[in-house]
Every structure is written in structure tokens, then in C-alpha cells.
Amino acid sequence: MFKYIKNDLPASVVVFFVALPLCLGIALASGAPLFSGLIAGIVGGIIVGALSGSQIGVSGPAAGLAAIVLTAIGTLGGFENFLVAVVLGGIIQIIFSILKAGVIAYYFPSSVIKGMLTGIGIIIILKQIPHFFGYDANPEGNFSFFQVDGENTFSEIINAINFISPGATFVAVAALLILILWDRVLSKKSKVFQLVQGPLVAVVIGILYYIFTKDNESLAISSEHLVSVPIPDSIQTFGNLLSFPNFAVIGRPEIWITAFTIALVASLETLLCVEATDKLDPYKRTTPTNKELLAQGIGNSISGMLGGLPITQVIVRSSANIQSGGRTKASAIIHGFFLLISVMLIPRLLNMIPLSVLAAILFIVGYKLAKPGLFKKMYLLGWKQFVPFVVTVLGIVFTDLLIGIGLGLGVGIIVILIKSYQNSHFLHIEDKSNGAHKIKMTLAEEVTFFNKGAILKELDSLPENSYLELDVRKTRFLDNDIIEILEDFSEKAKNKNIGIKLISERGVVENPDSYIQFFQLDINRHKNLQYDHTN
Template sequence: MTPDKQPWHSHLAADLPAALVVFLVALPLCLGIALASGAPLLSGLFAGFVGGLVVGALSGSSVSVSGPAAGLTVVVAAGITELGAYSVFILAVVLAGALQLGFGLLRAGTVAHFVPVSVVHGMLAAIGCILVLKQIPHALGYDLDFEGDESFATEGGGNTFSDILAAVQNADLGAFIIFVAALTALLVWQKVGKKLVGSWMPPALVAVLVGAATNVIFKHYAPDLHLTDATHLVAIPDLSGLYGILFALPFPDFSRLGDPVVWRIAATIAVIASVESLLSIGASDKLDPFHRITPTDRELKAQGAGNIVSGLLGGLPVTAVIVRSSANIDAGARTRMSAVLHGVLLLLSVLVLAPILNHIPLSALAAVLIIMGLKLASLRVFHEQFQRGKAQFVPFCVTLAAILLTDLLVGVAIGVLVGIYFVIRSNFKSAIVVAHEGDEYLIRFAKDVSFLNKPSLLRAFSAIPNGSTVLIDGTRAQFIDHDIVDAIDDFLVSARARNITVELRRSATSLNVHFKQEAAA
């Protein structure tokens, strides 16, 4: 019996530590994505706990985690600017959620099953590479780029690699020492921690605690190394209790409900959020150690409900997010309770934990994310894909490179196109088998034969010497395209003049194919 079929509390020993890890990963990402979107910082945290509490409870996935996504930052920033007010934008978020509910009812989730496995693995490896590359500047205390950024191009005409170079040239020694301390603690605890205390103290939490403690030590014994600038630390806005939270963000402006611009932006959010969620769900299912399959239509409905609630509370749009999901799986989550509990922790961070969490250095979190990235993009992954042959390895590499140089959706689209090319190429090559012994030739249709196979069939016909005997065997074909029929008809005519004897064999399922020159056999 898989864990999700058992009582929800039976796996708390695994789900609670996993929730802590996901919370630590999600916290700076929620804030960073809100900052990059030009939205209030709290909107990211609201979207984060809605993604955990609402989507986590309704989703059919046992390991996926939802929240604000970096892939929507451009859409959010442009939408807020175009609509002129954040209250109007969150109306678009509510409407986007309603559209996603419609997608789920129309069973649009099946789209996810058309993404080749090689592309999914390429996406995971690309996310891993992005995590490593994007966290190097944070590890060095160069925190100009927001946490959660996945784009290759950066502000000021730079890119991921130029940011790394700038970080090396402007490294903060204190931040780097904290990174090294956190990374060392994480690696050591991975080796000995489970033997000492079991799974209740996950390595990621140990890394963050060591990083924060190191910065406290610097405060008392090495003030020059102490990180005091808020740009180097987690920065949660401090609110005055529940009342302050309820009125911290505006409510949707329903007076603009009939505005076509609002609906256009809502449709854009709904489509992008749905595609990203389905891609993330597919990738999460591949990483799930129990190999559970998520019902995609139910996921779209859960995401729709999440966006309706997030928009009503003033939060950013939510999607399933592969970074948080992979952190959840890597931390040992067994059921969706880990996603729900991470949402509870995000809510508590807004209510009461801000003064404590604001002492966490971003360089300590960078150690956690870099290790996670290295696992997603390990050499073993590349070796496995290489062993599967060119038809798998090329789409894998193209997807990885395309995502690194563009963004997730564009990269996956390019990868899918390359994958489709290899599928067509494989079918094209294997549909027609040509063999001969002496002057006896066999042309066998090994599977369905379409117009794409016509050039190779014509080449085979032209290579047959005069005076030969040819057997055209279609018994294994369920379908023979009319273009192929015409090519065979033409060959039957020319065979007479070339003294070629032709025999035709057809399957019972292809009796509807009538060769005009069958008498020539």
C-alpha cells in the first residue's frame, strides 16, 4: 500500500521534516518573486501559504508543492502596469482561477501526457543547473538578483554568467564563510544526522541554523564579517497581528469585471500557470520514489481553486513549482501533508515568526539550493540519458540548453519539437523494411505507412534491377496512405516494362486499399 492510501497522520515523521525543508526553500522564493513582479512582498507569502493549504489539500499529487512561480514574474509585472492598479490585477488572478477550473472540467490535463520523457528529464536537469548557477552569486554575498530568478538574461543587459563573474569580483567574505559553514554542516549531517536523531532534523534545517549561528558569532567576535544589510538576509514584513494581515493587501476590484483587458490577462495567466503546473506535476511524478501518477484534470481544478483564493486574499498567482516539489521529495515527503504543513509554516511566518526568520542569511539558503540543484543535474542523470540512445539524449540536451538560455516554457516547447522530430524519424525509418537475396526482393510494411514514407519507398523501387521478383507485403500494416497506394500503382505499371514480377499481400484490416494495377501481379 502506498503512503497516500494510509491515514494522513501515519507519515508525519517523514512529512513534517520535509515540510520544514520546503518552507525554508519557499520562504525566500516567495519574497523574491513578489519583489521581481513589482507586487507587495506579502503577496508572495500569501500565494505561498495558499499554494500549500488550498492546492496541497485539493491536489491529487502526493509530493508536488505549489506557490508563486518565477515563470510568471514578467506576466505579473506587465499586468500590474497595464491594468494600473494591483487591486485590478488580483481580479485577473481570480478570473484565471475560474478559467483553470473550466480547463479541469474540460479534461485539458491530458496535454501533459504528450510531453516526451526525455524532455521532462531535460527540464529537471535544467532546473538543477539553474539552481546551481543562480545561487553562486548569493553564496558570495552578491544579492542583487532576486531569489527564485530562472531567466538567463538579467537587468542591465547582463546574464547568468556575467552575474557570476560580478559576484566573484565583489564577493562578501562574511557571506562566503557562512555559505561554507552551512554547506559543510549540510554534507556532514547527511552522513551522520539520521543515525543520531533520525529524520526529525533534516540536513537543510541544520545548514540554515549553522548559517544563522555563524552570523551571530560574527556579530560578537568579527563585526566586519557580520551581515547586517537586509539584502543579504530574509526580509519578511512585520505585521501587527491578524488584523494587520487581513488588511495588508487590497481586495479585488470587481468593478472592472467587464474590462476585456482584465480577461485577456486572466487568460494569459490561466494558460501559462496551467502549462507550468502540468509540466511540474509530470516531473514530480518522475522523481516520486513510489512512482504515483497524479490525475492531471484534478490538478488543474486544484490550481484553479488556489488562484481564486489567492486572488481574493491579494496574493500572486500560484502554480505547481518543480524547485519546491523536488525539495519536498528529496527531504523524504510521503504524502501531501508535507505541502499542507509547509503552507501552515508560511502562514505562521507572517503571523509571528518574522523577527526570527529575518536573521537567516541568503548565503546559508544558497548552500541548500545548490546541493538540491546538483542532485537534479548529477552526472548519473546525463549518463542514463546517454545510455538510452541518440533519440533520447538529443532532446534531453536540447531541452536543457534551451531552458538555460531562454525560460522554462520556451525551452520545453523547443525540446518537444525536437522530440517529435525523432519520433517521426524513427517511425519513418522503421515503417518500410527492404531485403533481398539475389534477384528476389521483399518490401514489407512493418507498421502504418504514411506519405512521409513515400520518398524511401520510391528509392527502393528504383533500386530494384530489371527482371527481378518483388513481394510487397502489407499484412502487418493497419493503414496504408493513398500516396503509398499511388506509388505502388505506378510501380506496377513500370514493372511490366522492366520485366519485374510483383506479388502483393494485404492484411484483412487493409482490404479497403485497392490497387488499380493489381492484375500486374
């Protein structure tokens, strides 16, 4: 696991700086104690990171669950009651892994997964613009378009224009320039600049700037524009920050409903993130999805027991890990230990980090996820890829993660149905001599009820006195609905004086009296045509 420590250690530092404000922000957006977000980040890094089959995925509190957590804390009667649902949700995820539910991830189209990554990248940039200029009214974890504070993504950006903090903006611009210079120029000139990551330098510059300008009225960064980590005075005080589940309410139905909701949404977010991070992985490793569900279930149960928020694998942290050169799960585990040690030993130093500097770091992460060139690439792949991609992006930006993915998946299914409708058969007019039409129709390998409309339209459009060759030699599955259409057409054909030749692997039949009997005979003798007669 520590074979690539020279890659994983710098990456873990970057992930730590990305995860820290997100853990706090998601807790704030969830209406939960701030420390609960840190606990989830620590458990997600150390416990889930060790158990996970993913080499580059990073887990922690999920923005997609913030609305569910916020509602559940109120309806369940307090945070301690909610923690029971988190523990039970983890157990349900373990059951999902035993039932091999991880296969669900493989049924999401590539265009939707790419749209998810791009949408998240755009959301990261949009949500960090206010922080970049020193306007921090919006919690970092509130990634939905309509926010818990009544604002939306764009109104928050407009509000930021009226509350620009000169000091926060100046250090953010400096940090962004450092990051771009480090990534585009310095990292290519010397291994020193590859070992010492640009985000770490940006954070150090931010802390130094705060220290040297805190007495300057115009350039100072006020406390509300800084990271805010709870500061325990002692080990005993540290323990007092923990909350524990109230198992006395375990029999209440609403606890179990919340637990199942957490398990379902957290599992879906994790599986989608796994699919996305595997695509981003430069070494193209495949994560065992059922093992990932098991790791997440154990992590959620432990997080709930210690007073932490629900956990999923998170694309923001995972993509930051990949972009920073992380090679193995050591990066995720080390970042978890960094969170734990920093909260216990150096919380005051962490509280000197400007949020605007962290916004600059996330700008780079978001841009790498949502590069403009990807839109052109998806467009060139054709409308079947581009439309679900764009719908997913817009859905995520203007609603939230799960709704956006659902919209993209729905459009993807519609595209499949359209192509299935179009590809049910091949029609070729061979001869028009003497006013007679000789037409050959070749049915596809699988013909189902989805293809009824297309085939019926073609048959009804055949002119009188024509001749139809119906070739089913390539067909391996024929739905009963299609057979009924052919039966009905045989009667219409007599009235329109249309001759029919049926060609199968068994032979040729002129003007068959019964298609049902013919196909049943084909099954019984040759076993190479599946005829669905269950209807």
C-alpha cells in the same frame, strides 16, 4: 494524512526554508508587492495542498510566470487590476479540469521531462552562486537566462566575484559542509539525525552566526544579505498588507487575455511538474491530472481574491520535499501553515536568516536534480533519448522553462518523424542469380504520408528486370498517399520490366492492375485493413 507525520514534519520544515525566499524573490522579480508572494505560498500550501491529488507536490508562486506578471501589471494599470486576471485565470483552470485537459501531460516524452528536471537543477545552482558569496542584486525568483535587471545568468556570477561578502561566504561554506555531512554520514548513523534535518541545523547556525558577528566589521552580514519579510505591527497592520482585486475592470478585453494566458501557462507548468514529481516519487504514485487542475484553479482564484500571485505546482519545492523524505500531502499543508504563522509571529527572527545559507540548501537540491551521472545514463540510452534531453537542458538554461521544454518537445517530434521514415518498411534482397534481383518489401503495421519519401526512394532504386514481392499482411493502416505511390510505380515497373507479386492475408496477386480496387476489396471482405480514402 498524518500517518507519516514523522517523515512529513521534517520535510515541511525544509520546504518552508526553500519556499520562503522564493516567495519573496518571485514577487520582487514580478514587480509585485512582496507580501503577494507570501500569500501565494500560503494558499499554495494550505488550500492547494489539501485539494490536490498529489502526495508530494508543493505549490506556490511560479518563477515561469514572473515575466508575464511583470508585463501585465504595467499594461493593466496596476496590481489590483491584475488580481482580477488571476481570479479569472483560476476559473478558466477549473473549466480546463472539467474538460479533462489534464491528459496533455501524458504527451511529453520522458527524455524531455528528465531534461526539464536537470535544467532546473542547473539553473538553481547557477542562480544561487551570487547569493552564496553574498551578492544579492538578482531576485531569487528570476530564473530566466536574461533577467529583468538587464543582466544574464553568467554576467551575474561574474559580478559576484567583485562583491564577495566574507561573512556571508563563510557561513554559506559552513552550512554547505553541514548539509553534506548530514546527508552522507550523520543521517546513516542515528535516527536522531534523520528526524532533525540538516537544512534546519544550517539555518539555526546561520541565525546564530548573524547574532554573534553583527558587531564585527569584517565578518558581519549586512541587512541586504538577509531574508526580508514584511513585519506587521498588529493584526490590523497585517490586514493592511493585503490587496484586493478591482472588479470594475472585468469587462476589459486585455483582462481576459491576461487571464487566459495565466491559466494556460500555469496549467502547462503544473502538468509538467506533476509528470516530473511522479517520476521522482520513490513510491511511484500517479497524480490525477484533472484533479490537480481543479485544485490549482481554486487556489489561483483564492490567491487573487487575497492579493496573491498566480500559483502552480513548483518543481523546486516539490523536489526538496521528496529529497527530505516527505511521504504525504501533509508536508505541503504544514509548510503553508509554517509560512502563515512565521509571517504573523516571528518575522523578525526570519529576517536574521542569511540568504547565503538558503543558497547552500538550494545547491544540494539543484545537485540532486542534475547529477552528472544522469548525462551518462541518457547517452547510453541512444541518440533518440539523449538529443531531446540535452536540447531541453540547454534550452532551459539559456532561455527559460517553457521555451526549453518547447525546444525539447520539438526535437522529440523530429526524432519520431525520422524513425517513422526509417521504419515504414523492411527490404530484403533474396536472390541475385543470373543478374536478376528478387526483392521482398514488407510494409509496417501503420504506413502514413510520413513514409512516402522512404518507400518512394526504395521503389525508384529497384533495377530493371527485377522482381518485387510486396507483403502487406502485417499492415493495418495504409494511407491513400502510399496507394498513389504504388499506382504510379506499377506504370514505372512495366517500363523497367519489373515483376510485382502482391501478398495479403486474402491471397497473392501477380502484377495487379489497380491497388486501390484491391485494397478496397480487402476492406470489404476481410475488415482487417484500414484504408484511408478521405484524401
